[in-house]
Amino acid sequence: MAGAFCTSDLAEELIKMLECRVCREIMKPPIVQCMSGHNICNKCYLQLGFDPCPVCRLKKTEVRNLLAEKMCQKILYPCKNSGCAEALLLMDMVRHEVNCNFRIFDCPINRLCLWKGMLSNILRHAETAHGTSVWHEDSSRTTASDFSESFLETTLVSSVGEIFVWHCEYSFENSKFLGALKYIGPMENASKFTYVFKLSKDGNRQTVKFKNIAIKETDSFSEVFHEMDSCVTLDYSTIVRRFMNGTRLNYQLSVKICV
Ligand SMILES: [Zn+2]
Ligand SMILES: [Zn+2]
Ligand SMILES: [Zn+2]
Ligand SMILES: [Zn+2]
Numbered sequence: 001m002a003g004a005f006c007t008s009d010l011a012e013e014l015i016k017m018l019e020c021r022v023c024r025e026i027m028k029p030p031i032v033q034c035m036s037g038h039n040i041c042n043k044c045y046l047q048l049g050f051d052p053c054p055v056c057r058l059k060k061t062e063v064r065n066l067l068a069e070k071m072c073q074k075i076l077y078p079c080k081n082s083g084c085a086e087a088l089l090l091m092d093m094v095r096h097e098v099n100c101n102f103r104i105f106d107c108p109i110n111r112l113c114l115w116k117g118m119l120s121n122i123l124r125h126a127e128t129a130h131g132t133s134v135w136h137e138d139s140s141r142t143t144a145s146d147f148s149e150s151f152l153e154t155t156l157v158s159s160v161g162e163i164f165v166w167h168c169e170y171s172f173e174n175s176k177f178l179g180a181l182k183y184i185g186p187m188e189n190a191s192k193f194t195y196v197f198k199l200s201k202d203g204n205r206q207t208v209k210f211k212n213i214a215i216k217e218t219d220s221f222s223e224v225f226h227e228m229d230s231c232v233t234l235d236y237s238t239i240v241r242r243f244m245n246g247t248r249l250n251y252q253l254s255v256k257i258c259v
Contacts, residue, residue, distance in 0.1 A: 015075055018068060020044055021055050026077060028090060029069040034060050039068055083118075099186035108165045108184055108217075109154055122163055122184065126156045134158050135166065135253070140200075146247040147177075147239065157181065159255040162193070164214060166253060167221045170236065177239055178225040179232040181253065183214040190216040191258075197232045198252045201243050208234065208243070214255075 020041035027041040034053030076087040081102035107113035109130045126132040135157045152169040168179030183190040193214040200207040210232045
């Protein structure tokens, strides 16, 4: 190791050296070479099929460039999602990209909906495509449909500057009203939000309250309801006896950030 020094612009040089000779993107392992030693990224290698190296027209090989692959572990890669300014080591990027707020989200209202888009467009999509009214924090809500054995309701909730999905339904399995609040955003942040669900009856001071933690985007409502964990559970008979407003229910949700 004696006598070796680093120049200050080594990092910049390193990044240039890791550019794929074909697509000009910064390569990620595995990195293979042609017979002349040109490095090709895995994506281009697969796309080229049986074609030779586009730089020298010699055959591609399956020989990996382990030195280049090790260098990849030392540089910061930009997040692939447009609008995101994050630059991270490869080992941290996989975790970031599935949690990134600039990633492409699936429709949170209906699993069968083919819509995909940015977080900032979810509210508009829910209103225009599903007619889902966005429920703003702390306001009372009356169920849009009658509370019966076929009751099922999904609503977007905009609260504390974040987006949530509130889903509640009648469960045949155990004759209960079940409800849960799902946080739309980085998975690791879901547990930072608690909510209070309050059911009340007009002209009656009696209320029932539940406090819970928001579930993660990847959690399924049906699994959470099946486990009856992190969700609101109320006996159907109790609701019918004490909390019906005509044929509907009045409820309120307030979301808080845990400190
Ligand atoms: Zn390439
Ligand atoms: Zn070549
Ligand atoms: Zn990102
Ligand atoms: Zn949709």
